[in-house]
Amino acid sequence: MNETTVLDSATIQSLLEEERWFEASKTFREKANTNNSSLYDMAAHNREEFWATMAEGLDWYEKWRTVLEWNPPYAKWFVGGKLNASYNCLDRHVKNGMRNKAAIIWEGEPGDQRTLTYWDMYREVNKFANCLKRLGVQKGDRVAFYMPMIPELAIGMLACARLGAVHSVVFGGFSPEALRDRINDAQATVLVTADGGYRRGNLLPLKHDADLALRETPSIEHVIIVKRGDFPLHVKEGRDHWYHRLMQEADAYCEPEPMEAEDMLYILYTSGTTGKPKGIVHTTGGYLTGVYATTKYVFDLKPEDVFWCTADIGWVTGHSYIVYGPMANGATQIMYEGSPDWPDRDRFWELVEKYGVTIFYTAPTAIRAFMKWGDEWPAKHDLHTLRLLGSVGEPINPEAWTWYHEYIGGNRCPIVDTWWQTETGSIMITPLPGVTRLKPGSATIPFPGVDADIFSEDGTRVDTGGGYLVVKSPWPSMLRGIYGDPERFKQQYWSKYEGIYFTGDGAKRDENDYFWLLGRVDDVMNVSGHRISTMEVESALVDHESTAESAVVGIHHDVKGQAIAAFVTLKEGYEADGKLEKKLKDHVVQKIGVIARPEKIIFSADLPKTRSGKIMRRLLRDIAEGKALGDTTTLADASVVEKLKRTYEEEYSA
Ligand code: 7RM
Numbered sequence: 001m002n003e004t005t006v007l008d009s010a011t012i013q014s015l016l017e018e019e020r021w022f023e024a025s026k027t028f029r030e031k032a033n034t035n036n037s038s039l040y041d042m043a044a045h046n047r048e049e050f051w052a053t054m055a056e057g058l059d060w061y062e063k064w065r066t067v068l069e070w071n072p073p074y075a076k077w078f079v080g081g082k083l084n085a086s087y088n089c090l091d092r093h094v095k096n097g098m099r100n101k102a103a104i105i106w107e108g109e110p111g112d113q114r115t116l117t118y119w120d121m122y123r124e125v126n127k128f129a130n131c132l133k134r135l136g137v138q139k140g141d142r143v144a145f146y147m148p149m150i151p152e153l154a155i156g157m158l159a160c161a162r163l164g165a166v167h168s169v170v171f172g173g174f175s176p177e178a179l180r181d182r183i184n185d186a187q188a189t190v191l192v193t194a195d196g197g198y199r200r201g202n203l204l205p206l207k208h209d210a211d212l213a214l215r216e217t218p219s220i221e222h223v224i225i226v227k228r229g230d231f232p233l234h235v236k237e238g239r240d241h242w243y244h245r246l247m248q249e250a251d252a253y254c255e256p257e258p259m260e261a262e263d264m265l266y267i268l269y270t271s272g273t274t275g276k277p278k279g280i281v282h283t284t285g286g287y288l289t290g291v292y293a294t295t296k297y298v299f300d301l302k303p304e305d306v307f308w309c310t311a312d313i314g315w316v317t318g319h320s321y322i323v324y325g326p327m328a329n330g331a332t333q334i335m336y337e338g339s340p341d342w343p344d345r346d347r348f349w350e351l352v353e354k355y356g357v358t359i360f361y362t363a364p365t366a367i368r369a370f371m372k373w374g375d376e377w378p379a380k381h382d383l384h385t386l387r388l389l390g391s392v393g394e395p396i397n398p399e400a401w402t403w404y405h406e407y408i409g410g411n412r413c414p415i416v417d418t419w420w421q422t423e424t425g426s427i428m429i430t431p432l433p434g435v436t437r438l439k440p441g442s443a444t445i446p447f448p449g450v451d452a453d454i455f456s457e458d459g460t461r462v463d464t465g466g467g468y469l470v471v472k473s474p475w476p477s478m479l480r481g482i483y484g485d486p487e488r489f490k491q492q493y494w495s496k497y498e499g500i501y502f503t504g505d506g507a508k509r510d511e512n513d514y515f516w517l518l519g520r521v522d523d524v525m526n527v528s529g530h531r532i533s534t535m536e537v538e539s540a541l542v543d544h545e546s547t548a549e550s551a552v553v554g555i556h557h558d559v560k561g562q563a564i565a566a567f568v569t570l571k572e573g574y575e576a577d578g579k580l581e582k583k584l585k586d587h588v589v590q591k592i593g594v595i596a597r598p599e600k601i602i603f604s605a606d607l608p609k610t611r612s613g614k615i616m617r618r619l620l621r622d623i624a625e626g627k628a629l630g631d632t633t634t635l636a637d638a639s640v641v642e643k644l645k646r647t648y649e650e651e652y653s654a
Contacts, residue, residue, distance in 0.1 A: 020398075022405070022438040024414040028387065032434025033300050039432070043448035050449045051077070051476050054293035055285065058083060058328065059092050061258040064285070068474065072499040073490060074481075075474035076262050077286035084256035085265055085288050086129075086162035089327035090122040091256065098303075102332045104151050105306075105355055109198035109338025116151055118330070121158070124151075127250040128159040134246070135222045137190055139164030139257055142267065144188035144220075146170050146179055146210050148197020149337040152226045152243065153313050154323050156192050161265060161284075164257035168267045168279070171314030172197055172204060173611050176212035178277075178633070182269050183217045185279055186483060191217075192224045192243075196231035200342045207233040261285025267483050268316055270422040271610070271634045278492075279483030280316075280422050288328060290426030290477025294447060295325030298416055298430050299359050300388060308334035309361040309390075310348070315612045316422040317392055320477075321361060325426070340366060345373045349381035360408070361390035361418075365549075365613035367400045372548035372571050375407050383408060388433055390416045394614055395517045397539035401440035419443040419517050421503065423493065425477030428452060429515050441539065442514045450475055454509050459497050466508040466518060466533065471501040506533055523617045525554030526562050530595055534617060537598070540591035541566060544584055546574040551607050552598065553621040563599035565624040567607055567644075576603035600624065602648060608641040610634050616641075623648050 029035045043050035048067040055064070055078055064081030093101070099119040106114045116124070137143060143160050145167060147153040153169070160167040168186045170179050183191065193210045196203045207225055211234060214220060225233070226243040235242075259265075265284045269277040295301055299321075307326050311317035326333050334355055340348045348370075352360065370377065389409050396404075396417050405415055415438060419429035428450045429443040436444050446452040451473035454462040471478075478501070482489040496502040506518035518524070518533035525532045534552050541550040549569040554562035568584065570576060581601045589597050602624070608616045611634065622629050623645050632638045 020440055022414070022440070024433050025412070028414065029434045032432075033302070034297050034432055035434035037435065039297065039448040040435075047449050047451070047473060051289060054449070055081075055289040055476070057292055057296070058088050058285075058288055064261060070474050073494040073501075075286075075478060077289070077474075077476045078261035081261040081285050082258040083261065083285055083288070084162065084259055085284055085324065085328075086125055086158045087256040088288060088292075089158055089161075089324065090118060090125060093118045093330045094122050098330050101303075101330065103327065104154065104333060104335050106151050106335045107337065107351060108150070109201070109336075109342060114151065121151075121155065121327075123252065124155045124247075125158045125162060126252060126254045127247050128155055128243075129162040129254040130250040131224070131243075131246040132159055132163060132165065132190065133254065134250070135190060135224075135241070137163060137165050140166065140264070141190075142166045142168055142186040142188040143190045143192065144168045144170060144179075144183050144186065146172060146174075146191060146193040146206055147226070147313075148172050148194055148204065148206065148228055149312055149335060150194065150197070150226065150228055151335065152192075152194070154327075154335075157266070157313075157319075157323055158327075162254055162256045164259050164263060166264045166266055168269070169314050169319070170269065171312060171611060172206055173199075173312075173314075173636070175633070176209045179210065180213035180216050182277065182279075183213065183220060185269070185277070186267055187219045188217075189219055190222045190224065191220050192226070194226040194228045195233050196229055198229070198338055200339050203229070203231060205231060205233075207231070259284045262480070264480075266319065268319060268422055270316075278485070278488065281480045281483050282425050282477070283480050286476030286478070287425050288324060290475065291320045291325035292328040294427040294430070295321065295329050295331070297432055298418060298427050298447070299361070299390065300433050301326070301329050301331055301359065303330065305331065305358045306334060306356055306385070307331045307359045307361075308336075308352070308355075308357045310336070310340075310366065311361075311363070311392075312612075316425070320426055340369070341373075344377075346377040346380050349378045349383060352383055352386065353381040356385040358385050359388045359390070360386055361392065363393035363613050364391055364396040364400055365394060365609060365615075367391065367396065367404050368542070368549040370408075371400060371403050372569065374572055378407050383410060386410070386413050388416065389413045390418055392418045392420070393612065395519060395535045395539075396441065397535070397542045398441040399539065399542045405440070414438060417441075417443045419505075419515070423479040424471075424475070425479065428471070428475070429517075439512075439514060442510070442516050444514050446515070452515070454507050454515070455497060455500075462509060464509050464511055466506060466531070468496070468521060469503045469505045469507040469515075469517070470497060471503065523553070525552070525564060527554065527564060527595060528560045532564075532596055536592060537564060537566065537588060537596050540588045540596070541568060541584060543591060544587045546570050546580060547584065549607060551615045551617055551620055553617050553624055555599075555621060555624045557599070564596065565600045565602065565620070566598040567602045567604050567620055569604055569607060602644075602651075604644050604647070606637070606640040606644075608644070609636050611636045620644075
């Protein structure tokens with residue numbers, strides 16, 4: 001790594017350079033689902049034909065007439081085609097000799113276990129679809145879910161898909177207000193919840209919280225309660241139904257509804273920068289094609305694999321890479337209810353060993369926590385079954401990448417750093433592990449058929465260096481809109497460049513045409529006219545032996561416009577003092593250059609994160625500029641930022 005690049009205030013400067021290459025072993029490449037350039041070549045030759053070939057991996061009742069109709073910003077894929085997502089995830093496997101293959105190996109936080117085969121899932125989904133039907137749910141109706149990580153969540157979603165009902169899953173850690181707003185926006189008629197769930201040994205009283213939301217959700221006619229534990233709750237006669245009671249009386253088979261490819265499959269809310277959450281809309285044929293193809297080729301998924309995506313199903317990662325992608329591929333997977341540090345910091349590695357996990361997909365925030373906790377936790381377990389690792393959710397800095405590669409992957413497993421969004425539906429920029437050589441910290445190149453590019457402010461292509469990440473052509477799993485808000489859809493994603501999807505992320509392209517994600521463009525700092533990405537300064541800090549995690553923000557500075565403030569979480573055993581502060585500043589200067597020297601370093605035991613684990617720099621900016629805190633409702637733990645604010649004020653008011 002060294003200092004680079006000329007200054008260009010129109011784009012984002014890229015200052016860090018990573019020079020190491022990694023490649024999958026010869027055996028891995030020989031056995032990989034794809035190990036040459038054929039998919040890239042096919043897509044480069046004819047993108048639509050490539051996606052049509054991918055769609056042929058699904059079962060269709062009727063084949064499409066037209067692959068793509070594109071009226072920017074509205075795309076229709078596989079027009080005229082008919083299919084059912086639940087059929088593709090279940091029936092076809094049951095019919096093809098996989099009836100007794102494990103679909104979901106589930107473990108609860110307290111240690112309880114269940115294994116559901118494809119036949120079990122098929123039977124449960126059919127019955128639950130009949131329960132929903134009996135309560136009046138029809139094609140197109142919205143069904144909300146507010147659930148812990150238990151198999152019934154996947155069962156419920158697939159039951160909706162079977163009927164053609166639209167699911168809207170609200171993460172179980174959200175507040176009653178957040179649930180209420182999302183139910184009302186979608187006008188859901190049924191809510192599926194549970195008595196509760198376990199998190200770090202505590203009980204999440206889901207039905208109790210749902211009841212608070214239900215005071216102000218007039219569209220809800222029925223509530224279904226799954227019994228997870230023995231959590232006290234109130235049952236409202238007529239409205240509330242126990243899942244197990246309904247299931248006792250349900251018929252065993254429910255004919256899957258043949259859906260138009262463009263019929264809605266689900267809505268998933270994602271919090272935008274301003275207040276009101278956006279209901280991202282995904283449809284059936286294109287979405288399923290995207291998640292099916294990426295699961296198969298990015299994760300190199302084989303029938304014998306044990307796949308574990310650690311995300312909660314309440315996020316898009318769980319929708320695409322627990323429910324639809326792996327199940328459309330007939331995968332065997334692990335589903336775990338709880339947190340990685342309960343009862344101890346090796347819970348994940350215990351599970352990997354116990355179930356012989358072969359493919360492990362998690363987020364950088366988790367990897368940095370593992371680093372902070374120390375190598376001794378994974379070292380207690382035999383992780384030799386792992387053959388492929390994945391990362392998603394934030395840029396993974398080279399230091400964390402290297403740690404993951406060595407201590408979890410035993411220097412043996414390729415790492416797929418997968419860039420995508422709720423809006424993109426499936427993975428967009430990623431290595432194919434049997435084909436693409438890896439550089440730690442780079443998500444490498446676009447998946448075949450994905451027309452991603454980097455633009456400068458005026459819409460010209462950035463050949464090498466930093467700019468805005470865009471997608472120039474439609475792709476099958478792209479969002480079809482924001483539920484009930486076409487104006488916001490256009491404004492948010494399609495107004496920066498005509499007919500081109502704007503991701504909101506910054507990225508740079510290196511001399512090998514590799515993409516490096518630089519974080520949200522709203523977070524980019526401007527120091528003396530130089531646009532510097534948060535990610536690169538954070539990477540330089542985490543590169544220091546003492547630092548586990550960091551978040552940097554630009555704060556007002558009379559002379560420079562902005563100065564850099566860095567929040568730093570130290571690894572176990574390091575002391576926060578003035579000496580270390582100076583060392584860290586010098587380290588950034590040495591790695592990047594004097595331009596990136598942080599003005600302030602603020603040591604903090606925790607950083608404010610969203611409930612899906614992404615650092616919220618906006619709030620750190622408020623703290624460092626001494627302002628009142630902005631909206632904190634999407635935080636995982638609001639006390640972190642309150643505490644940080646108090647410490648900061650004490651320190652800097654003196
Ligand atoms: C899957 C998911 C989307 C935002 C996205 C980025 C960031 C996600 C990566 C990443 C760098 C990655 N959906 N992001 N993956 N940044 N490298 N591999 O996270 O809708 O919740 O978030 O997450 O900023 O725009 S999401």
